[in-house]
Amino acid sequence: MPLSLTSSQDSFQSRFFRMNVQPPCPPPRLLELGRQSLLHNEALAIMALEELPIELFPPLFMEAFAGRHTEALKAMVQAWPFLCLPLGALMQDHQPHLDIFQAALDGLDVLLAQEVRPRWWKLQVLDLRRKTHQDFWTLWSGMKVSVCSLLEPEPAQPMQKRCRVEAQAGLKPEQAPVEVLVDLCIKEDTLDETLSYLLKKAKKRGKLLHIRCQKLRIFTMPMQSIRKILQVVQLDSIQDLEVNCIWKLATLSRFLPHLGRMGNLRRLLLSRIHILPHTTPDQENCVNQLSAQFLNLPHLQELYLDSISFLEGRLHQVLRCLNTPLETLSITNCLISESDLTYLSQCPSVSLLKDLGLSGVNLTSLNLESLQVLIERTSATLQELDLDECGIMDSQFSALLPSLSGCSQLTTFSFCGNPISMAVLESLLHHTMGLSKLSHVLYPAPLESYEDVHGTLHLGLLAQLHARLKQLLCKSGRPSMFWVSASPCPHCGDQILYDTEPILCPCYLPD
Secondary structure: OOOOOOHHHHHHHHHHHHOOOOOOOOOHHHHHHHHHHHHOOHHHHHHHHHHOOHHHHHHHHHHHHHOOOHHHHHHHHHOOOOOEEOHHHHHHHOOOOHHHHHHHHHHHHHHHHOOOOOOOOOOOEEEOOOOOOOOHHHHHOOOOOOHHHHOOOOOOOOHHHHHHHHHHHOOOOOOOOEEEEOOEEEOOOOOOHHHHHHHHHHHHHHHHEEEEOOEEEEOOOOHHHHHHHHOOEEHHHOOEEEEEEEEEHHHHHHHHHHHOOOOOOOEEEEEEEEOOOOOOHHHHHHHHHHHHHHHHOOOOOEEEEEOOOOOOOOHHHHHOOOOOOOOEEEEEOOOOOHHHHHHHHHOHHHOOOOEEEOOOOOOOOOOOHHHHHHHHHOOOOOOEEEOOOOOOOHHHHHHHHHHHOOOOOOOEEEOOOOOOOHHHHHHHHHHOOOOOOOOEEEEOOOHHHEOOOOOOEOHHHHHHHHHHHHHHHHHOOOOOOEEEEEEEOOOOOOEEEEOOOOOOOHHHOOO
16 A cells, blocks of 8 residues: 555545544653753743643643743743643642742743733733642643643644734733732741742732732731731631731730721631730720621631630620621630620520530539520531530539430530549430431540549549440440540640540650
8 A cells, every 4th residue: 555645534634633633642751851851941941932832831830840940930930821820739849949939920020010911921820829739730740641631622722823813813911910829827027038029029019919818827926017918918818817826905906907808708716815904995995896897707607716815704795796607616715704605605696506616614613504505506507516624514514415415417526624424424425326427426534534533544444434335335326436535644734535445645655
């Protein structure tokens, strides 16, 4: 047969490619050699970007990033052919030097400096979050799937050709700002160099560059530095905020105007806010100001208040402006009064709770009838209940059991660190047998497992009592329910979990 194609064969081949069936990809090794060859000459690589097919951009970008080819990296950011550049996922695998990070931002800055945006410009989002788009670089590098399987629906076109197509179509460049997505954790006295450089670029470009932060963690940092950052961040982008600073109320009041502008906030944790021994009118005004901010947070679903010294007698004052039902309310390591507990049981925003936590709240001297009412109100939705270290006695706990037995959605119940007897634990087991979704119960070492009034735990006795509960679970048809005891180690104070056999704390083990 002659080597030339017949007309019918030629027609068939034309139909084959019109159907958008791609020819086989070159072996991954050949692609890798091509990338390395380009980057040996950065000037050549930059010139080649205009003719580079889309599918070669990600692997070439990875080579430039890992090899610290700053000029090539800067040019590739400007020529990036996708809407999003997930730089954060790449930074997680290759801890970048500051110059690499700066090169990427400089490339973006060159684009933003142009008065008229190039028609080929596609980049709209620079994603610096490290736990998103995890598979983007792996897939495009060809490690898991063929590069050809990830092509866009239309055949890849060199950049110049794409520009001509868009020019002929008369498309107008997008005027929306480029968004930088980042999760911030502020925990130093001074800003680190990468964050400082990002803030500098955002301040320089103003409305052309928006920093959007979904998660913000604030630890020890001067308020002046915190406010400097918040002035640049798009506050309506924050959905998850943690403030873990030892602040006085006066310091908190300087932060509250920023909190009120976080209109899409869904989760808020405030920790270690202190009030001076003698309450002043200004401090009372600050508490009211905090409460008023909740009116500006219509999407708030989870509220965590930890080690807040001014809650006692003021819980109604703090929560009264909540205008949507909460899914999670956690009040931990705080002092509250009986009137606070009464208000909590009546608060409109807690009737649909899924998670209630009162760990570290001393309830020993309080009448728990209000807590019983609260559990009954949330019995149709409550999934997790945490009453660790509340000082609840046998009589108080027994009064809660009928309410607990009605929590049809309860999956986890923890009440470690309370002085409870074995008889009450057995009663709890019987009251909760009908809760089909309850799978995890963390309970304290019963009083009978201690050797003396000084609280010396007898591991052998604890093992026997735990085996007794396991036996009762099997007889009740719930052998898979996970009942675990937790108690502090007598030597180091760390919490230890005990299953069927006692688990020794590491402090017992020889070095």
